[in-house]
Amino acid sequence: MSELLNNDLNSTDLARENAALISPELADTVTLTSIDKAINMLSQIVSPIANLARSNSVWPLTFGTSCCAIEMMCVGMSAFDISRFGSEVFRATPRQADLIITAGTITRKMASALITLYEQLPEPKYVIAMGACTITGGMFNDSYSVVQGVDRIIPVDVYLPGCPPRPEAILDALLKLQQKIRTENYAKRRVQAYQQRPVCYVDYDCGRPLEDLLAMAMEDTSLALDQK
Amino acid sequence: MSNLLTRAKDSIYQVLRGLKTVAVHSLRIPTTKEYPDTMPPLPPHFRGRLALNVNPETNEHLCISCRQCERVCPDKCIEITAHKSPETNKLELIDFKIDHGLCMFCGLCTEVCPTDCIINTNDFEMADYSREALVYDIRKLTLTQGESSHYFAAKEIALPKPKPAKPVASAPIAPSIAKPVETKTEAKPVETKTEAKPAETKTETKPAETKTEAKPAETDTDTKSTDNESK
Amino acid sequence: MAQLQVIQILIFVLLGFALPAIGMIGLAYILQIMFGYHRPNSVKNQPYECGIKAFQDAFLQFDIRYYLYALLFIIFDIEVIFIMPWAVTSDFISKALKYPMLGAIEMAIFLVILTFGLVYAWKKGALEWE
Amino acid sequence: MLANSAELFKFTRLTLIWLTLIFGSVWGACFIVGVLLPTLLLRACDNEIFALLAQICQYLTPLIAILVFIPINAMFMVLVERRGLALFTVRMGPNRVGPDGLLQTAADAVKLLFKEDIIPTGADAWLFTLAPIIFFAPSIFGSIPLLAAITGNNDLFAITNLPTGIFFIIAASSVPVVGIVMGGWASNNKYSLVGGLRSAAQAISYEIPLVLSLVTICYLNQSLNVVEIASRQTGGFLNWNIFGGGALNGLDKYLNALINGSSNANDILQAYYPSNQWILTVIAIAGLVVSTIIAFFMYITAACAEVNRIPFDLPEAESELVSGYNTEYSGIKFAIFFLAEFTNLFIVSSIATIMFLGAGNNPIPQFLIDYLFKNVTFIPQTINAITQALSPLINQIHLINPITFWSVVWMIVKTYSLVFFAVLVRGTLPRFKIDQLMDFGWKRLIPLSLLVFFIVIFAKGVINTNV
């Protein structure tokens, strides 16, 4: 009700505020209510504290496929000690993690699993694409079986080149991610909440959709069990 | 029964031994290198970010556009744009791009480079927020004179001879070499080398050349300071 | 006094359940809903199974071994609970009856029976996992 | 000698700051609810309703104390664990958030609060939500009877002095496993299911040795009341229950008399240990001492298993079952699981302290103090003077008094030493396997606990006969 009222009274103000909060691709589907605005006010008070807390306790998922995973392990070990930044709590389940470090090559067979894992992280979630293989495919970027850049299947926040990057470089990427988290706005994330479908990250339209990949993994299971 | 007792005794002893070994570790100094505060000591041959050298003495760009690195690169992450100068009939470098998101840091390009132009620096902090930002163009790739001389010294490469006559090739690059970092040296007088390059009449070239007469010691400190700032 | 204590402890027990419940529901749901981090979708809500879609529901009939231990536990735990009142009053009774070893002998008989039960279960193989 | 003194110093500083924070805030909360508020209410209006309200406030003080204590203490324990493990593995540990990483776990807690909360498809939503509450609630009401013992039976906490305290605690400590099984089953996740089942099997198996070792102490003290058990252990470590549960009482008295130069030392010894059957008496006392020491370690082992600490952390075995019963839990529900786990560790440590390690009593025997301060009289004098000077204030506030203060201090020292020991164990030992765990529980610990109990009752009987 209140939004109707608002629309009648000062629609231009609303439009301006909407434009400030809503990202352009969602502009035609989302309208802000007065509740949203109240929450926005509140979030401006809360978000500095919450952002500070979140940036200082980024718990990574133990996700690693190849060489970079070893460096990711090393960064938790004594010599580099990621625990100084509060990130040594590597969680095995995505439900409790905030960050995927895609350490290592992602192949087509692995892609569906990665998408599922990314989806299963609770919001707010972040991705660091670590190493050449996950940024662009790297040295395997003409291989028939390698996904050429993990940003084709999940959105990436920080790109970390190297093959594999030194553990210090991971810390550097983590610090950059922390900076990014600190500048985040709650309200903007909230508006994106209207978008409730699994990621099938838009890079090309000609490819297989996500559902196919997931179904593929499923049938792989059933086939393996049927045979024996 | 006695067997059970001895086993129990053994187990307790071994567990206590392990606990003691672990507990004693708490008295040792941590091996942690506190990274953002102290930079790791990297060996000179460390294969970090790729960069292009200039001649530490004359500030000429060392690249001769021979495309050896482009050809040998297993990832094809190097792209060289060059054209043949109609006047001198020699190759002229226009742009040099390296996609660090694609690079596997194998160091093959540095091995085949005939002029030791392309090198691996000790910089590894390349993380960025977008994939496009990882494609470095010639402006970001070219080192300053001080940095070049630092790497020439560290990697024990013989210093290059100054190019014979035609400095034309490096003319279009020179302006782009200048980095904002060095503006502090702008006050120094312009040295004689500028006359050798007729094309470098633009104003931006000046700071880059001010370093040519700097003493080696000074150059070293300069390198360090720029390093720190860039980190 | 004792009655009051019992009532108070009961209140504490109830509050012990109620407060975290209210705290959790209050904090979790209000914060979640207010700050908009509730974005469920089909893939996110799948049970986690190492990145692959779960093959079957997890509501299964599970291993009998767990039940066996539970049964054994109940037997033993009840007997242990029987020991408790004895533990508090044995000295008093022994002194009252002027026979100091009485409590010890009583309990010894009880423990022997208990031990026999354990040995029986052991010999029958109820304590073997495989 | 101490190469790592810098880090150790930082660790100690951090611990002290946090402890001040914890007990300061708990004291503050108690003061407001238990003293300030009732006083104000009574002053405001002198009628019955207000008097009742004031009384309710006083009655609720223990609950408030615990509600304030649990979250802050859990944060502190997590930090101690992370910093402690860092010490053992030659690294720094969290040191960037706040001074020396003081606020690291606070940041974690705030973050978990704001995480999204997911209920998986096919999960039983009600049970899924109820599980963390059931897991957490016992740590609130289960620790209430401990308060009287911890605070040295302070007036405000006298209401928590249950005659059947230890019985109540044991009853409460067997509730969390229901939460684990419930959470594991309701998640619709196979890892959770297996984790929950393992947890149930493990908890019930280790409950028996745990209870038996506690009953041993109850029998030796002829009481189920934690305050009474605590008060029986005054006067130095020889009176602790871990050394025979009062069997060495006479030795303590004898030494005391001996050092003080009292003439009736031998009479005291005679009174406690009659010489007519001294061989039997010595054997009985030795048996008692040995078996209570064994009971203590048995309790520690079983308690570790009860609270799922390494080497018994099978329910959440990270390398096999991903994260065990809490695989599907995220956000605040996971935070509550996390909170309760560490609180349970604290509770079992404080039970161990109260039951075995002399509760809040001074570990230094009286004769040793006498011996040491025979010539140096100014220190006790100074302490006395300070106490005298502060006594009006103390009597005014009647929340803090020297007994409570020293009791709490000794409790903290002893309990956190045990917690730190658990961290050390976590840094050293790998995990058991489920069948070995069961074997260890049923075929080693339970027979051993029965044996210990057997020895204790007969030894006590022998001593009783002789006295």
Place this chain on the structure above:
Amino acid sequence: MSQTDTNKPNETKEMELGKFGKFLKDNGIDSTRKDDSINVETIVISVKDLEPALRLLKTSSETKLNMLLTISGVDYTDRIDSIYHLWSYDHNDALVIKVELPKQSQANTDTVNLTSIANFWSAANWHERETYDLVGIRYLRHPYLRRILNPWDWEGHPLRRDYKQLVDALNDKNPHSFR
């Protein structure tokens, strides 16, 4: 990626039979010896002799070639070779066995059949699956012949010289790259 250099290696000339070739001949299995370019005896045997020959070589106390190092498939455009490297846990001898499988016709190149040895030699199981996956030799009577490295619904055999790479969203050329 186009196969720029598909020049086949030179065909090697035949040689006299070596130790193992003679042993096989004594047991009634014909073989021809190729040039030993890897300093070990290299023999070529026919498709039907493969299984008995390997069975013999593995179990016979004379040879005891009981270690199957690898099974590799090589596509020589007109034929496909299945190559078996045999070593022994007990002595220092080595043997390479090649089976040449001509591609029947242009239409039917994706299935090349050969008898599986996985039924009596467990080591061969995964190697044969891999060779089937990558090169496309179909091992008959294999207990479980499925793709092993690529997803089960993969099309084509990547290590064939004529393999055309699948192009889709995950596997397309990077628009930002220079290749």
Place this chain on the structure above:
Amino acid sequence: MSTNLETTNLKTDEMIINMGPQHPATHGVLRLILKLDGEIVRHVEPVIGHLHRAQEWQGQNRTLFQYQALIDRVDYLSGMFTSLAFAHACEQIDGCQIPPRAQYLRALVCEMNRISSHLLWLGTFLIDLGALFGFPFYPFREREKLLDLFEEIAGQRMMFNYIRIGGVQRDPKPSWFEKVRKFTAEFPDRIDEYEAIVTQNPIVLKRTKGVGILDKSVAMDYGVTGPSIRGSGINYDLRKTRPYGIYPELNFEIPLGQNQGDTWDRYMCRILEMRQSNNLINQCLDKMPEGEISGKKQIAGLRIKAGEGFSAIESPRGVLGCYVISNGSDKAYRIRWRNPSFCNLAVLPSLLIGRPISDIMAIFGSIDVILPDVDR
């Protein structure tokens, strides 16, 4: 379960669990589909290929010079060995001479790499056994020292690109040798420390003794190699049985498992091997000759003669083979890897069936599988 309790008729549901591809204990991306009866494994189906990066296919499309830089990724924990296998195969075909100093340098860096690989294995093995936060940090600490040494000689911590066809890439400075000596001097003490914590620990013993017994005949049937088969008591080490490089000139022993080939034996084998490697490093340092470091010029258009070559070396995981078919151009016609992990992993199902799930970790950890080595 004893039958007289009449539990045999009671039916429990079979539980099908995916373990992997993202699972903390599967060392990356192995996927095991398990059929469980309670906690007992009734059927295992390993699904590999989640890290199939087409290394063999890359070999056909890269020049030899480029491919040398790539093959450290075949087995990233022992990059020196993969380079060495490839270099050996190409040198066999080409027939070029390798200078003795290069030979010694190769042996030196390979043995160092063996130690670093085993150290990482030790750490992850203990993580698998459940010691998550204490012990695994210690082997990694020593590994860091080795990686620093590698970084100085080769330029990177893991992707060395150091051993080349015909020799090695760079001649280290004398100060580097001193650093290596310093490492070898203190390393045995460190191993003693590990052993104090792990070797006789009752829980470790309970979880490893008699678990995952790898029978000799089964192991030979599956072509298992490396410490996994030496744990079963079969003395098969290529450095002794088919010596390559300068190993005939060095003096060392092959540690063997003392019992029946269980998990603990394999653990002990690797611990002892680290001590042996430490000795080997010292010997190499003592005998290090002067001279050239490469017998073939390292140019972009590096090519070898036509022909086939198969070389195999003893990597930390077993026999690592490389089969190269060359047609004389600068690219190989076909490259085929014989990876120890691939062959060792095949034996896993036969070890797992009938064991509880907790044993999966111990057994899988003890056969030391590296997933890119399986999947290439």
